[in-house]
Amino acid sequence: MMPPADIRPPAAEASCRRVALVRPDRIGDCVIGSVAVNDIRRALPGAEILWVVRKPMAPLFSGKDFPAKLLAYDESAGPSALAAQLRAFGPDAVVLLCPHPLTDAAAMMCGAPVRIGYRGTLKGALTAVSGLDKESGRMHEAEYARDLLRLLPGVRTAHLAEFEPCVRPVANDALWRGLLGDAVADKGFFVVHPGAHGAKARVPVAVWAEVAYALTRETGYAAVLVGETPSATEPAWPASVPAIDLRGRLELGATARLLGAAKLCLSRDSGPAHLAAALGTPTVCVFPDLSPCAGPVRWMPCGPSVRAVVTPARPRWYERWFPALYRRRAGGTFSAAEILDAARGLLGLPASR
Numbered sequence: 511m512m513p514p515a516d517i518r519p520p521a522a523e524a525s526c527r528r529v530a531l532v533r534p535d536r537i538g539d540c541v542i543g544s545v546a547v548n549d550i551r552r553a554l555p556g557a558e559i560l561w562v563v564r565k566p567m568a569p570l571f572s573g574k575d576f577p578a579k580l581l582a583y584d585e586s587a588g589p590s591a592l593a594a595q596l597r598a599f600g601p602d603a604v605v606l607l608c609p610h611p612l613t614d615a616a617a618m619m620c621g622a623p624v625r626i627g628y629r630g631t632l633k634g635a636l637t638a639v640s641g642l643d644k645e646s647g648r649m650h651e652a653e654y655a656r657d658l659l660r661l662l663p664g665v666r667t668a669h670l671a672e673f674e675p676c677v678r679p680v681a682n683d684a685l686w687r688g689l690l691g692d693a694v695a696d697k698g699f700f701v702v703h704p705g706a707h708g709a710k711a712r713v714p715v716a717v718w719a720e721v722a723y724a725l726t727r728e729t730g731y732a733a734v735l736v737g738e739t740p741s742a743t744e745p746a747w748p749a750s751v752p753a754i755d756l757r758g759r760l761e762l763g764a765t766a767r768l769l770g771a772a773k774l775c776l777s778r779d780s781g782p783a784h785l786a787a788a789l790g791t792p793t794v795c796v797f798p799d800l801s802p803c804a805g806p807v808r809w810m811p812c813g814p815s816v817r818a819v820v821t822p823a824r825p826r827w828y829e830r831w832f833p834a835l836y837r838r839r840a841g842g843t844f845s846a847a848e849i850l851d852a853a854r855g856l857l858g859l860p861a862s863r
Contacts, residue, residue: 526603532613533608534610560601606630640658646802675784675788765785772786776794795816795817819844
């Protein structure tokens with residue numbers, strides 16, 4: 511699909527020397543979006559890259575070996591402040607990996623001659639747009655990012671095969687090791703993320719607990735719970751299933767380092783699953799929502815050792831207009847057995863005991 515007539519693609523003959531990549535989202539989105547950092551390094555070897563994320567995401571990309579400059583902006587400061595920071599970098603091009611009014615406005619205000627993205631609501635913010643619709647869920651989110659990179663002057667991405675996130679977390683390992691205890695950290699542990707952000711579909715806590723109980727007995731590893739502090743309305747973790755509960759006790763950088771040291775990560779499609787997979791931790795990612803915009807085609811975690819478990823329940827016709835009904839029904843279709851089999855496969859254990 512060609513860009514609209516009022517927006518012209520940039521000239522292809524001149525390569526960009528300074529590229530700002532902007533991802534104004536949460537953990538999983540930023541982890542997948544960071545594939546674009548490695549893509550630009552390969553496609554434009556001499557280019558200087560600025561990776562732009564919200565301040566809370568900065569610990570994931572603050573390591574000394576992160577191969578781009580990092581700009582962690584404060585949303586509360588508004589678009590003018592971000593525009594000034596972008597202007598100081600002097601980008602030839604700004605790639606907006608996800609539409610957002612603040613970052614769209616900042617890109618336009620900073621004076622970058624090339625501004626590429628998916629069409630947002632701010633008229634005139636972009637000089638080139640992708641003709642694809644992300645909500646159709648026909649491609650992986652990293653491929654949607656590459657679709658934008660192909661519009662950059664001088665970029666050819668056809669030779670890029672693997673999706674390689676660029677996550678370099680920084681934190682004090684003594685914090686999470688101290689909470690676990692050195693004996694647990696050294697013996698080995700696996701991580702369970704039983705929650706979900708907002709109103710997203712969830713796997714029942716009882717299913718996660720059954721999986722954790724079986725794996726603890728079979729491997730000798732400790733079960734560790736991560737994520738936000740559970741609300742008073744969420745079902746409690748069963749006292750009969752031993753687990754070290756670190757929910758709400760670790761900041762993002764420490765959580766990332768913990769995930770990177772784990773033997774296994776068990777999570778629904780959410781930030782911890784994407785972060786663990788990107789750090790090379792074997793990951794079982796459960797997809798309780800098969801809507802095109804939320805399913806595994808678009809949101810499969812990028813990593814060397816990942817297995818997806820998907821709900822057999824697809825949305826009924828009326829559930830497309832009442833997604834809360836679908837989320838409630840889909841979350842109840844999972845069994846511990848299918849998650850356990852995926853986990854055992856990643857750990858090299860026999861299936862279905």
